[in-house]
Amino acid sequence: MTVKSVVWHDGSVCRADRNLMNRHKSGLLLLTGLSAAGKSTIARGVEKELFRMRARAYVLDGDNLRHGINNDLGFSRENRKESLRRMSEISKLFVDAGIVVLAAFIAPYREDRDFIRSCFDKESFFEVYVKCSIEECKRRDPKGQYKKALAGIISNYTGISSPYEEPEDPDLAVNTETSDLKQSVEAVIGFLKKKGLLTLGDGKFILPESVG
Numbered sequence: 001m002t003v004k005s006v007v008w009h010d011g012s013v014c015r016a017d018r019n020l021m022n023r024h025k026s027g028l029l030l031l032t033g034l035s036a037a038g039k040s041t042i043a044r045g046v047e048k049e050l051f052r053m054r055a056r057a058y059v060l061d062g063d064n065l066r067h068g069i070n071n072d073l074g075f076s077r078e079n080r081k082e083s084l085r086r087m088s089e090i091s092k093l094f095v096d097a098g099i100v101v102l103a104a105f106i107a108p109y110r111e112d113r114d115f116i117r118s119c120f121d122k123e124s125f126f127e128v129y130v131k132c133s134i135e136e137c138k139r140r141d142p143k144g145q146y147k148k149a150l151a152g153i154i155s156n157y158t159g160i161s162s163p164y165e166e167p168e169d170p171d172l173a174v175n176t177e178t179s180d181l182k183q184s185v186e187a188v189i190g191f192l193k194k195k196g197l198l199t200l201g202d203g204k205f206i207l208p209e210s211v212g
């Protein structure tokens, strides 16, 4: 619902100013994949590395958001869509605030991922497919949820009783069965550099490679 009588109020400090002060650009990386594929673990690893590089980054974790802003939502088709719409709106604010957002969400439907993409310009949104077979995810099962889903205790569980539509053309794919955590984090950092998020204007890499 759009409230037509409410008028958008621009501030006098804009995203470009904040990017300049931060000495890097902002954007949203959506890490999508099956539960236990490694989305949160990789997002936290990337966040830590960016922090070390003095870049502003923040993880939005699908499970964590369900404790607060999304605590009224379940896992139906409509609720999943709404959960991602809210994440997208929060991310828009964070990106305007100059932050690199790492959103770890299963986001199983192409339609929803494409919707998120449509909310950003093409330099500000990237889809990262955290790829792992369902067999390996079931084997890892860090929270015991696959076991419960297979026993019918949890319903609408992605990969078991609810579909996961694989990304057809992700901006980046990391396979957590063939790459370890360090390699996956390096791949994401390398990708951010290549896409120019850690540079400003002249294309020069301006953040220190390592601050110890």
Ligand code: ADP
Pocket: 033, 034, 035, 036, 037, 038, 039, 040, 041, 042, 104, 130, 140, 142, 175, 176, 177, 179, 180, 181, 184
């Ligand atoms: P998701 O956020 O996709 O549900 P998590 O990051 O919460 O997944 O859990 C992934 C589990 O898989 C963790 O226990 C992690 O230690 C393990 N794991 C094993 N190999 C890898 C890898 N190469 N990358 C990321 N996680 C891995």
